[in-house]
Amino acid sequence: MEYPNSIIRLIENFKRLPGVGEKSAERYAFSINELEKEDVIDFSEALVDVKTKIKKCPLCNNITEDEVCSICKDETRDKSTICVVENIKNVFSFENLSVYNGLYFVLDGLISPIDGIGPEDINIEYLIRRIKEENIKEVILAINPSIEGETTLLYIQKLLENIDVTVTRIAHGIPLGADIEYIDPLTLEMALNDRKEVS
Amino acid sequence: MEYPNSIIRLIENFKRLPGVGEKSAERYAFSINELEKEDVIDFSEALVDVKTKIKKCPLCNNITEDEVCSICKDETRDKSTICVVENIKNVFSFENLSVYNGLYFVLDGLISPIDGIGPEDINIEYLIRRIKEENIKEVILAINPSIEGETTLLYIQKLLENIDVTVTRIAHGIPLGADIEYIDPLTLEMALNDRKEVS
Numbered sequence: 001m002e003y004p005n006s007i008i009r010l011i012e013n014f015k016r017l018p019g020v021g022e023k024s025a026e027r028y029a030f031s032i033n034e035l036e037k038e039d040v041i042d043f044s045e046a047l048v049d050v051k052t053k054i055k056k057c058p059l060c061n062n063i064t065e066d067e068v069c070s071i072c073k074d075e076t077r078d079k080s081t082i083c084v085v086e087n088i089k090n091v092f093s094f095e096n097l098s099v100y101n102g103l104y105f106v107l108d109g110l111i112s113p114i115d116g117i118g119p120e121d122i123n124i125e126y127l128i129r130r131i132k133e134e135n136i137k138e139v140i141l142a143i144n145p146s147i148e149g150e151t152t153l154l155y156i157q158k159l160l161e162n163i164d165v166t167v168t169r170i171a172h173g174i175p176l177g178a179d180i181e182y183i184d185p186l187t188l189e190m191a192l193n194d195r196k197e198v199s
Numbered sequence: 200m201e202y203p204n205s206i207i208r209l210i211e212n213f214k215r216l217p218g219v220g221e222k223s224a225e226r227y228a229f230s231i232n233e234l235e236k237e238d239v240i241d242f243s244e245a246l247v248d249v250k251t252k253i254k255k256c257p258l259c260n261n262i263t264e265d266e267v268c269s270i271c272k273d274e275t276r277d278k279s280t281i282c283v284v285e286n287i288k289n290v291f292s293f294e295n296l297s298v299y300n301g302l303y304f305v306l307d308g309l310i311s312p313i314d315g316i317g318p319e320d321i322n323i324e325y326l327i328r329r330i331k332e333e334n335i336k337e338v339i340l341a342i343n344p345s346i347e348g349e350t351t352l353l354y355i356q357k358l359l360e361n362i363d364v365t366v367t368r369i370a371h372g373i374p375l376g377a378d379i380e381y382i383d384p385l386t387l388e389m390a391l392n393d394r395k396e397v398s
Binding site: 003007012017019020024026065 | 211232242245262264
C-alpha cells in the first residue's frame with residue numbers, strides 16, 4: 001500500500017535536504033499535516049522567499065539580500081586583509097567572534113578531483129585577481145584541514161607565491177577542553193609541529 | 200552578525216519539524232539556496248498541497264485524499280476485525296506485510312496525563328461506539344508497549360470488558376536477530392511471561 005500522492009511528493013522534496021533519508025523525510029512529511037494551515041503557508045512562502053531574495057555578493061560570494069553584502073559595504077572594515085573560507089556559514093562563525101575586522105572571500109566549495117571539482121569550479125581565479133588588484137596585504141586561509149581543504153590551501157598558496165602578500169593559515173591543534181589521550185593522531189601531530197616557544 | 204531575514208524565517212520554519220534543532224535547521228535553510236529554483240517551487244507547492252489535499256478518513260482516522268480511505272472503501276476487507284494503532288504510519292507498516300485484511304482505527308495519539316492528554320482527546324469514544332454498532336468480532340490492540348501505550352491499552356480493554364468482542368494485543372518479545380544478552384530487561388520479562396508451549 002502506498003502513501004497518498006501528495007505525501008509521496010513531499011517526502012521526495014524533504015529528501016533533497018542534506019542528510020535526510022527516507023525515514024526522516026517521511027517523519028517530516030507526516031508532521032506537516034499536523035501543523036496549522038497558516039504555518040504551512042508561511043513555511044511554503046519562506047522557501048521561495050529564500051531562493052528569490054538571497055543573492056551572492058559579487059565581491060566576496062557571501063549571501064546577501066542587497067546588491068553588495070553588509071561586510072563589503074562597511075566602510076570601517078580593514079580592506080587590506082581577506083579571510084578565505086570554504087562556505088558561507090564560516091563567515092558567520094568568524095563574525096560572531098567580533099574580533100576580525102577584515103574582508104572575506106567565500107569559495108564555492110573545495111578542490112576535489114574525486115568529485116570532479118577543480119580550481120575553476122570554486123572561484124579561485126577571481127580571488128587571485130582581487131588580491132592582485134586591490135592592494136591586499138594579508139590573505140588568511142581559514143580552511144578546514146581535510147584532504148580537500150589541504151589540496152585547496154596548497155593550490156592557493158602556490159598561486160600567491162610570486163605575489164607580494166602575506167599568506168597565513170589559522171592554527172590547528174588541540175581544542176580547549178579536549179584531552180590529549182583522546183585526540184586523533186593527525187591533530188596531535190599538527191599540534192606538535194605548530195608548537196610555540198613560551199618563555 | 201545575523202543571517203539575512205529570509206534565511207532566519209526559513210530556519211524558524213524548519214525548526215517546526217520533529218527533532219530538528221537550530222543547527223540542522225540552519226543546514227537545511229542554506230541548502231535550499233543551492234537548489235534549482237523549480238525544485239524549490241515544487242517543494243513549496245508540495246507543502247501546501249499536503250495540507251490542502253490530505254484529510255482524515257471519517258471512519259478510521261487514517262489519511263486519505265478521498266472522502267473515505269482506500270481501506271474502509273475496500274469491499275473485500277473483513278469488516279468484523281478492527282486493528283487499533285496509535286498513528287498513521289503504523290497502518291502503512293501493517294499494510295506492507297500484506298497479511299492483515301481487516302479494518303484499522305487510528306488513535307489521535309496515546310493517553311498521557313503528564314502531557315494533559317486524556318481519553319477524550321484521542322478519539323476513544325468513537326472507537327467504542329463503532330465496535331458496538333458495527334458488529335465487530337475482534338479488536339486487535341497494536342499499540343507500542345510504552346507507559347502511555349500500556350495506559351491507553353488498559354483503558355480501552357476496560358471499556359470493552361462488558362461488550363461481546365474478542366480483544367487481543369500483538370505479541371511483544373525478543374525480535375528476530377536480537378541477542379538475549381543485549382535485550383532490555385522489560386522486553387525480556389515480557390518474552391518470559393508470554394512464553395508458549397512448543398511440544
